[in-house]
Amino acid sequence: MKIRKFLYAATASALAGLMLVGCAAPSASAGSSSAQQPSAAQPSSQAQPITPVKDIEIGLVAPMTGNSGSMGVSQKQGYELAMDEINGAGGVNGAKIVLSTYDDQGDPQRAASGAQKFADNDAILAIGGSCNSSATLAMVPIVDNAGLPELVVSSSSPQLTGSSEYFFRMSVQDAAVGPQMAKALLSRGYKNVAVFYVNNDYGIGLSDSFKGYLEANGGTTLGSLTYLATDQDFTAQITTAKGMNPDAVALCGTMADSGLIIRQLKQNGVDVPVIGGTGLYNAKTIEIAGDSSEGVFVIGVYVANNPDPKVQELVAKYKKKYGVEPDGFAALAYDQMYVIAEAAERALASGELSRETFKEALKTTNYKGVTGTVSFNEDNDWVRDYLTLTIKDKSFVMAE
């Protein structure tokens, strides 16, 4: 026992000593945890960035199979397309970006295992993923503990805001989509709105942010009509809404329920403009709503037929490589890989590329990509403008 205690004390003091000397001495002696501690910079001028000797390794924890598999596959393809371009143009100061993928099947437990696997591997600089909020929430404590920067494209839960200084989000924000919906209606002169919302975190959060902005800017919420995610019959709510004579209807739900509401609104003779959040930006909405979908407004960040030449260039490249048009996740992931490359370059320019310097570099991101200009706020959330889309001839286009 005594010997063990002595050993503890000795180790502790040795570590304390190292920490004190660490600032001045070269860090070669820092041992196993060197990946997380910025080792002292080699003497070099700031203007001459150092070429890293190794590849820049990025991990991706995302569903490749299972219910949400298509989201993960889109993210991976978006990453790969950008990596090909970056590596083809000489990489990040000569270093290639390489990607290893871990399939979490949308399951929070698997996502946590994947995060741990990459966190334990010192060679991994940062990770992407996951897609489902629940899976991402399970990963955050692990990356936070390991000091491993994580970037996501598609977890919208408000719980993730400010969850870790290592967590960066480029996905849609429910709290920002609501005001966008209200703005789009107000700018078109629709002031008295009936709001439908699904009775869960997503629907409540989105409708609250919508109503807040609407009412603060001269609009009126005529009624808040709630429903359950499993509901299929909305005639009761629609009958109530009809009695209110709204100028417009706002939908705070997802594709399946919103598609049915759009259909039933028209069937029951409520013929006013309809607007929905990003949850409606899916081909299924149009399939379920059928002809009634014509003219419905939807908030989004990306649409394949955006006339912006940058978007058209991506669509052409993506189609050539994968045979399909990139969806929103792929486009965001494409931008995200460039954000990663740029941040790695900035970290290198500051003298050393480590998880810590990479995280600091991410904070100063200002990248103009396909999906808008990417920058992060103090919570590492993406602040951005959204697009107002509309459904025309059964596809999403930019609204006028």
Added chain:
Amino acid sequence: MELLQQVINGLAQGGIYSLIAIGWTTVFGIVGVMNWTHGEVYMLGAYVGYFLCMAGMPLLPALIIAMAVGAVLAMLIDHLGYRPLRKKRKMLTAGFITALGLSTFLRYSATAAFTPDPRAYPGILDYKMLSLFSMGGSTLAISSIHMTILAATIVIMVILQLFISKTVTGKAMLAAAQDMQTLELMGAESEKLIKVTFAISGALGAAAGVFVGIIYSVNPMMGALAGLKGWSVAILGGIGSITGSLVGGLILGIAESLTAGFISTGYKDAIGFTIMIAVLLIKPTGLMGFRFEEKV
């Protein structure tokens, strides 16, 4: 005016619940098993109808094929799931668990086969609002599709009632509901009767599925809530009573519609179960039940 419109909405929705509950109640009344797979037969019937309609088949033949598939499926479920239990006289103890297990198995197999995404039927029935009555600028209306379904439910109910009261098989089914063992001693083939019962139940379930698919959409999980609703309607109407199922379904539909319209949608699904519990406490035979005590 809004009150009346909500009542009409409820009637339209109630017709669907009735159709689901009739299939439920025949199996429970005669075989005595709480057949939780009924919701799954309903869901699979909806998918059969969906694929046929997508392939361009008109509604009527698609509906008939879906009903036939539903009938075969229900018989198959009985043959593989319940019959072995009956033979071992374990129906009472293991029947419920088997039913739940089968239902879960079918639900997730369907999820694997058809993906969890909802699908919409192609627009095969014109959805027209028929106005019933106009006053002061507002109109009472009911949709043509809901009217069709309500009419179909009533037709099916009448045919079924006639079948049970007029044919030998039907009468034997009625007798089986009383006492299966005595009936067997009297020389009737109870297994055959049970097969017929499951076939009828499956066909009705599949028909309900196709109708719901047309009005709303189909997804692999749609059977779960339908099964529960069918169950509470069956209790409300009186187990084993076909007319009871019809009345129970309409009452539940109206109650839900009024709850959603005037109290809160959050309570909509709860109302059915509240009614069910109230019925069990106050009048366990249900509105039209007549044999419940003897059976249990």
